[in-house]
Amino acid sequence: MEAEMEYVAAAPAERLHAFTRTVFEKVGLSPEQAADGADVLMWASRRGVDTHGIRNLKLIYLRMIEAGQIKTDASFFVEHETPVSAQVNGGGGLGLAAACWAMRLAMDKAEQSGMAFVTMRNSHHLGAAGCYPALALERDMIGICLTGYFNPQGTEIGVLPTFSSRPMFSTNPIAVAFPTQDEAPWLLDMATSIAPYNRVVLHRENGLPVPPQWGLTADGQPTPDAQLMKKMWPLGGDRAHGGHKGYGLSMMVATLSAVLSGDWDEGHDDDPAAFNGYKQNGGSHFFGAIRIDAFRPVDSFKRGMDAMIQALHAAPKEEGQDRIYVAGEIEHETEQQRLREGIPLTAVTVADLKEVSEKYGVGLEIGRLRD
Amino acid sequence: MEAEMEYVAAAPAERLHAFTRTVFEKVGLSPEQAADGADVLMWASRRGVDTHGIRNLKLIYLRMIEAGQIKTDASFFVEHETPVSAQVNGGGGLGLAAACWAMRLAMDKAEQSGMAFVTMRNSHHLGAAGCYPALALERDMIGICLTGYFNPQGTEIGVLPTFSSRPMFSTNPIAVAFPTQDEAPWLLDMATSIAPYNRVVLHRENGLPVPPQWGLTADGQPTPDAQLMKKMWPLGGDRAHGGHKGYGLSMMVATLSAVLSGDWDEGHDDDPAAFNGYKQNGGSHFFGAIRIDAFRPVDSFKRGMDAMIQALHAAPKEEGQDRIYVAGEIEHETEQQRLREGIPLTAVTVADLKEVSEKYGVGLEIGRLRD
Numbered sequence: 001m002e003a004e005m006e007y008v009a010a011a012p013a014e015r016l017h018a019f020t021r022t023v024f025e026k027v028g029l030s031p032e033q034a035a036d037g038a039d040v041l042m043w044a045s046r047r048g049v050d051t052h053g054i055r056n057l058k059l060i061y062l063r064m065i066e067a068g069q070i071k072t073d074a075s076f077f078v079e080h081e082t083p084v085s086a087q088v089n090g091g092g093g094l095g096l097a098a099a100c101w102a103m104r105l106a107m108d109k110a111e112q113s114g115m116a117f118v119t120m121r122n123s124h125h126l127g128a129a130g131c132y133p134a135l136a137l138e139r140d141m142i143g144i145c146l147t148g149y150f151n152p153q154g155t156e157i158g159v160l161p162t163f164s165s166r167p168m169f170s171t172n173p174i175a176v177a178f179p180t181q182d183e184a185p186w187l188l189d190m191a192t193s194i195a196p197y198n199r200v201v202l203h204r205e206n207g208l209p210v211p212p213q214w215g216l217t218a219d220g221q222p223t224p225d226a227q228l229m230k231k232m233w234p235l236g237g238d239r240a241h242g243g244h245k246g247y248g249l250s251m252m253v254a255t256l257s258a259v260l261s262g263d264w265d266e267g268h269d270d271d272p273a274a275f276n277g278y279k280q281n282g283g284s285h286f287f288g289a290i291r292i293d294a295f296r297p298v299d300s301f302k303r304g305m306d307a308m309i310q311a312l313h314a315a316p317k318e319e320g321q322d323r324i325y326v327a328g329e330i331e332h333e334t335e336q337q338r339l340r341e342g343i344p345l346t347a348v349t350v351a352d353l354k355e356v357s358e359k360y361g362v363g364l365e366i367g368r369l370r371d
Numbered sequence: 372m373e374a375e376m377e378y379v380a381a382a383p384a385e386r387l388h389a390f391t392r393t394v395f396e397k398v399g400l401s402p403e404q405a406a407d408g409a410d411v412l413m414w415a416s417r418r419g420v421d422t423h424g425i426r427n428l429k430l431i432y433l434r435m436i437e438a439g440q441i442k443t444d445a446s447f448f449v450e451h452e453t454p455v456s457a458q459v460n461g462g463g464g465l466g467l468a469a470a471c472w473a474m475r476l477a478m479d480k481a482e483q484s485g486m487a488f489v490t491m492r493n494s495h496h497l498g499a500a501g502c503y504p505a506l507a508l509e510r511d512m513i514g515i516c517l518t519g520y521f522n523p524q525g526t527e528i529g530v531l532p533t534f535s536s537r538p539m540f541s542t543n544p545i546a547v548a549f550p551t552q553d554e555a556p557w558l559l560d561m562a563t564s565i566a567p568y569n570r571v572v573l574h575r576e577n578g579l580p581v582p583p584q585w586g587l588t589a590d591g592q593p594t595p596d597a598q599l600m601k602k603m604w605p606l607g608g609d610r611a612h613g614g615h616k617g618y619g620l621s622m623m624v625a626t627l628s629a630v631l632s633g634d635w636d637e638g639h640d641d642d643p644a645a646f647n648g649y650k651q652n653g654g655s656h657f658f659g660a661i662r663i664d665a666f667r668p669v670d671s672f673k674r675g676m677d678a679m680i681q682a683l684h685a686a687p688k689e690e691g692q693d694r695i696y697v698a699g700e701i702e703h704e705t706e707q708q709r710l711r712e713g714i715p716l717t718a719v720t721v722a723d724l725k726e727v728s729e730k731y732g733v734g735l736e737i738g739r740l741r742d
Contacts, residue, residue, distance in 0.1 A: 114456055152679075259676060316538050
């Protein structure tokens with residue numbers, strides 16, 4: 001089983017949100033982009049998706065902003081569009097904010113046209129992919145987000161194509177949300193690998209072992225050592241367990257994100273990181289919004305979702321289990337709990353946040369963990 | 372490893388196609404529906420997807436037509452539509468033909484609007500899901516087909532929700548196709564379980580064992596006995612290996628097919644197969660077509676696909692493997708071979724086809740298998 005994180009402190013979600021937003025403004029982001037960035041990180045932290053929450057403020061986003069890799073004065077713009085589609089450019093800016101902008105564009109187009117898809121290139125890491133489809137729920141739409149990366153030369157840590165020894169894909173997630181009536185919104189947010197890369201990093205950072213079925217060492221051996229795990233299995237694992245399907249899904253995500261957005265493009269002939277002149281430049285994503293009432297009445301759809309979820313809840317359990325969950329349900333319950341009790345933080349994250357607080361002169365009071 | 376089928380005979384694809392079409396006409400289908408039905412079955416047989424090919428002519432389709440479960444005089448009709456969507460009714464007819472009709476509707480709408488999705492209810496088994504997205508390739512579109520089933524009371528053989536002991540889902544496949552330039556078209560056609568149900572049946576029918584990682588007996592024990600395997604694992608397997616993701620994908624497919632089409636509906640209060648008055652009535656599907664040029668130039672997309680595929684081909688191999696495949700590639704090569712050498716048939720299928728031939732008075736010459 002997966003190791004439990006050890007939390008040492010906690011702070012209210014609103015306080016961490018204000019802190020994050022202010023820090024993002026201090027490093028030069030517009031108030032709007034700073035607010036979107038804070039929304040996305042705190043969405044994950046509230047829901048217990050610590051791998052993609054405030055823990056990454058320093059680890060990913062401030063680090064890349066300070067290194068000049070993420071531009072704080074980026075503007076996002078449409079390169080090509082129709083009433084149901086857009087191919088947009090993230091301007092090399094904060095992926096969290098660019099993705100919010102693109103998802104809003106998809107929803108606005110869907111409002112008019114019934115549905116819309118938006119691809120984005122020249123962006124960066126967008127945080128928890130599930131945050132964007134969740135935005136569609138309030139508008140009675142189905143929401144979709146994919147974000148995919150493919151590197152022909154392989155990555156230091158990444159996902160193996162079936163029968164290859166070179167990790168070439170990121171953990172290319174699929175996120176989809178369906179509105180419900182009384183039940184928690186149905187929200188699938190899954191890496192197309194057995195485990196997301198960020199979860200390995202989180203375990204490593206906290207000195208914890210990882211389940212050996214998640215991946216292999218650089219030499220291709222199973223390992224519980226989070227430091228040594230470099231080659232992640234696609235969902236399914238090896239070929240005999242259906243891993244070619246996880247690999248297929250990963251390539252589907254890479255295609256819809258990177259190829260359809262033009263991020264995987266030609267013209268890199270002198271670049272050793274390219275293959276036959278092709279490479280993926282950076283972060284690329286795919287967003288979708290579909291109006292339920294393009295097909296049938298919204299209320300009827302939502303009641304149907306509830307009934308399906310309730311039928312799953314009521315089904316007989318596997319021995320040793322007392323509950324059957326549906327996608328997004330555990331995170332929804334965690335969110336209710338964390339809104340009451342605050343966001344718990346590991347020692348590593350507390351130290352990171354203190355450093356950020358001092359560096360940017362933004363005060364942050366972190367409290368004790370409730371027993 | 373999966374067992375190899377033993378083939379005992381062969382016949383040219385065109386001959387089997389003409390036979391199938393004629394038999395479908397003999398049982399009362401219109402020439403158009405008969406031709407579509409034959410197209411879909413032979414598409415699978417040509418590509419080596421024997422689980423969904425001509426083997427099912429008697430086993431599924433004629434059996435259900437003879438039992439009055441599939442209507443031969445069905446017409447397919449739109450219940451609700453917009454320029455980008457339609458919710459259609461399959462009229463209780465042949466799913467193979469209904470699905471062709473719905474996919475053509477999606478493509479025609481996409482031609483006008485840039486993209487379109489079509490949901491279908493009141494249909495039946497549609498054969499190999501990959502056949503429909505493949506139709507989109509000729510029109511430079513991305514093609515999508517999902518078909519999903521959920522039974523609140525469980526099914527005799529089906530896929531387990533994570534932590535449940537009741538198989539409630541069918542193997543709810545996801546099929547997606549992307550056009551390429553010189554490489555074989557990229558075509559993912561995957562059950563969201565480790566193995567498709569039909570493959571277990573094929574093994575059973577031919578007296579072959581199945582890999583025990585595919586599923587469990589009715590009592591929840593692993594088994595290599597195809598007769599006893601009743602509970603299929605979702606892709607990933609158990610929770611520790613990511614099976615909750617396969618379960619999530621399966622429910623996504625069921626929602627887009629059954630809930631969004633209205634096939635999973637209320638008003639079954641006195642039906643013991645329902646849950647709180649809800650149940651899925653029959654076959655339901657989801658089709659999509661997306662114009663590439665709604666985002667970027669088609670040629671550039673296709674060259675990008677080729678480059679990505681070639682980079683995968685060129686990557687270092689896992690020990691003991693000499694090739695890396697992409698989705699649809701093995702089937703594409705099988706198709707070239709079978710178009711030259713004929714469709715190989717097992718003893719069970721030969722016996723079935725002979726019986727059909729005599730029953731409906733449609734001649735069929737089956738030859739020896741080439742060495």
